[in-house]
Amino acid sequence: MTDLADRQKLSYIAAQAADARLNVELETEGMTLNIGPQHPATHGTLRIIVRLDGEQVVWAEPSAGYMHRGYEKLTEVRTFPQVTALVNRIDWLGSFANEVPFILAAEQLMDIEAPPRAQWIRTILFELSRIANVSLFLGDLGVQLGAVTPVFMAFRDREYVLNLIESATGGRFHPNFDRIGGLKDDLPAGWIAETKQVMKKLRNFCDEIENLLFGNEIFQSRLRGIGVIPADVAKQYGLSGANLRASGVDWDLRRDQKLPLAYDKVDWKVWTHPDGDSFARCWIRLQETREATHIVDQLLDGIPSGPIMAKVPRIIKVPEGEAWVSTENPLGEMGYYVVSKGDLGPFRVKIRSASFNNISIVPWVLRGVYVPDVISILASLYFILGDIDR
Amino acid sequence: MGLVDKGRLPKPLTTLFNMGRSYSLWVYQWGLACCAIEMGAAFGSPRYDVMRLGVIPLPASPRQADLVVISGTVTDKMAPSIKRLYEQMPEPKYVISMGSCANCGGPYWDSYSVTKGIDQIIPVDVYVPGCPPRPEALLEGVVLLQQRIKNEDMGARWRGEGTKAIVREPIVVGGGPVE
Numbered sequence: 001m002t003d004l005a006d007r008q009k010l011s012y013i014a015a016q017a018a019d020a021r022l023n024v025e026l027e028t029e030g031m032t033l034n035i036g037p038q039h040p041a042t043h044g045t046l047r048i049i050v051r052l053d054g055e056q057v058v059w060a061e062p063s064a065g066y067m068h069r070g071y072e073k074l075t076e077v078r079t080f081p082q083v084t085a086l087v088n089r090i091d092w093l094g095s096f097a098n099e100v101p102f103i104l105a106a107e108q109l110m111d112i113e114a115p116p117r118a119q120w121i122r123t124i125l126f127e128l129s130r131i132a133n134v135s136l137f138l139g140d141l142g143v144q145l146g147a148v149t150p151v152f153m154a155f156r157d158r159e160y161v162l163n164l165i166e167s168a169t170g171g172r173f174h175p176n177f178d179r180i181g182g183l184k185d186d187l188p189a190g191w192i193a194e195t196k197q198v199m200k201k202l203r204n205f206c207d208e209i210e211n212l213l214f215g216n217e218i219f220q221s222r223l224r225g226i227g228v229i230p231a232d233v234a235k236q237y238g239l240s241g242a243n244l245r246a247s248g249v250d251w252d253l254r255r256d257q258k259l260p261l262a263y264d265k266v267d268w269k270v271w272t273h274p275d276g277d278s279f280a281r282c283w284i285r286l287q288e289t290r291e292a293t294h295i296v297d298q299l300l301d302g303i304p305s306g307p308i309m310a311k312v313p314r315i316i317k318v319p320e321g322e323a324w325v326s327t328e329n330p331l332g333e334m335g336y337y338v339v340s341k342g343d344l345g346p347f348r349v350k351i352r353s354a355s356f357n358n359i360s361i362v363p364w365v366l367r368g369v370y371v372p373d374v375i376s377i378l379a380s381l382y383f384i385l386g387d388i389d390r
Numbered sequence: 391m392g393l394v395d396k397g398r399l400p401k402p403l404t405t406l407f408n409m410g411r412s413y414s415l416w417v418y419q420w421g422l423a424c425c426a427i428e429m430g431a432a433f434g435s436p437r438y439d440v441m442r443l444g445v446i447p448l449p450a451s452p453r454q455a456d457l458v459v460i461s462g463t464v465t466d467k468m469a470p471s472i473k474r475l476y477e478q479m480p481e482p483k484y485v486i487s488m489g490s491c492a493n494c495g496g497p498y499w500d501s502y503s504v505t506k507g508i509d510q511i512i513p514v515d516v517y518v519p520g521c522p523p524r525p526e527a528l529l530e531g532v533v534l535l536q537q538r539i540k541n542e543d544m545g546a547r548w549r550g551e552g553t554k555a556i557v558r559e560p561i562v563v564g565g566g567p568v569e
């Protein structure tokens with residue numbers, strides 16, 4: 001008798017277990033999970049609201065604005081030279097890269113061009129800030145997937161690049177070095193040799209990260225095939241930079257447009273990846289860091305001599321007009337639309353920053369993924385809050 | 391301990407307690423903007439290595455923290471959450487304000503959306519000026535705070551007079567000697 005009851009009980013449990021596995025007749029209640037606004041995985045103060053069904057995300061919405069500092073309005077009450085001090089805080093990891101497009105737009109309006117030496121040094125510093133930016137991403141990536149060692153390596157090697165930027169510009173983090181018509185100073189003595197050494201170290205760092213992280217089985221299984229963004233969707237959402245190139249779109253503003261920068265003087269390659277998943281996005285960034293060290297190496301060999309400042313009036317008044325310049329920032333396309341009315345300061349500046357468009361795909365790409373993948377997808381999309389909220 | 395409740399603590403015991411408190415500061419890292427990266431460099435990088443100073447930058451929530459470092463721009467949208475999490479920290483608690491933005495608004499002193507100084511909403515013990523301050527400056531702020539903790543009257547803290555009764559000049563890193 002007891003035997004029969006036991007058997008019945010057992011079969012009942014087995015049926016329950018089977019149902020649970022197949023998700024049949026097990027009602028789960030929706031749950032709303034709030035990530036942020038203070039969360040180490042969001043590179044600042046992004047808040048993401050996700051609605052969960054069991055372990056799956058059914059709906060996600062980023063809520064931006066916790067870092068809104070009002071750049072576009074502030075530029076209207078600053079003079080042109082003052083604006084660079086403001087805008088290099090937009091994407092705080094690659095500060096110098098934020099100044100360049102604004103300065104180029106102002107130069108376009110004033111119809112002056114920086115001398116060749118200034119253009120080369122600008123390009124070198126631009127790539128150095130890309131390295132400083134993306135190397136931290138590579139370390140941070142490990143932390144967000146549960147590996148702590150890479151971030152120590154990233155901070156160690158990033159420090160060398162920051163020292164270089166500091167010795168050239170005086171600012172470790174926010175250089176504010178670019179001027180309309182050229183640069184503030186020339187390079188210090190011995191800088192070129194030192195930079196070459198550091199580039200070697202950075203290439204070693206890339207190799208280390210590639211072996212340690214990208215070759216790791218757990219890392220691959222957490223990123224491969226997760227968060228796939230097809231090329232057409234990526235284009236529709238206006239993604240740019242490595243996120244777009246990881247979807248197989250061969251598009252890089254450094255190569256595709258003619259600007260007074262020295263990219264066309266060196267031999268380099270635009271990396272793309274056909275997969276469009278999280279792994280591809282991270283892999284592209286790794287390759288680009290390595291490529292950037294090669295670009296810097298080649299540029300260092302051929303810096304032309306000459307002045308670093310064009311002839312510019314002491315008080316800068318930008319003639320009336322409008323200009324749009326965008327460049328390929330570490331995070332993607334960053335551009336400034338500058339309207340001048342002939343005053344000391346701009347009349348209106350519209351800032352197009354890469355991360356804002358890059359996270360606009362979050363509701364699309366998070367739908368249907370599992371909770372642990374949310375963090376890895378957000379990590380691989382790589383945004384910086386100052387760049388989203390401005 | 392009855393003596394502690396009455397606020398009368400023998401000197402050696404105070405010294406001992408204060409030393410223990412100052413060398414096991416659990417820091418809650420409140421990274422908001424650019425300064426957060428320099429705070430990360432100070433707390434998380436092998437070059438600066440903050441743990442040798444007896445600072446533990448690991449608490450998962452403000453409820454376990456003794457010290458909070460507010461680093462970066464505080465916006466009006468963010469300010470209520472900062473106040474709320476500060477109130478969740480157990481007494482005695484200390485605040486380091488890192489960077490011009492958290493001190494006074496910094497480059498955004500005339501912006502419509504930025505709170506001009508975190509000291510408008512929570513009391514600040516140490517100001518670290520700079521935009522961003524170097525990691526060394528933050529470490530100096532931590533060391534100066536530890537010096538102050540060592541000289542504190544534990545009894546007053548326990549009697550609840552800690553933040554109210556003892557009005558002290560805040561420490562400014564690079565701004566002259568501490569009391």
Ligand code: SF4
Nearest residue numbers: 424462489490491521
């Ligand atoms: S003080 Fe400067 S570096 Fe720090 S958050 Fe403000 S703008 Fe950024």
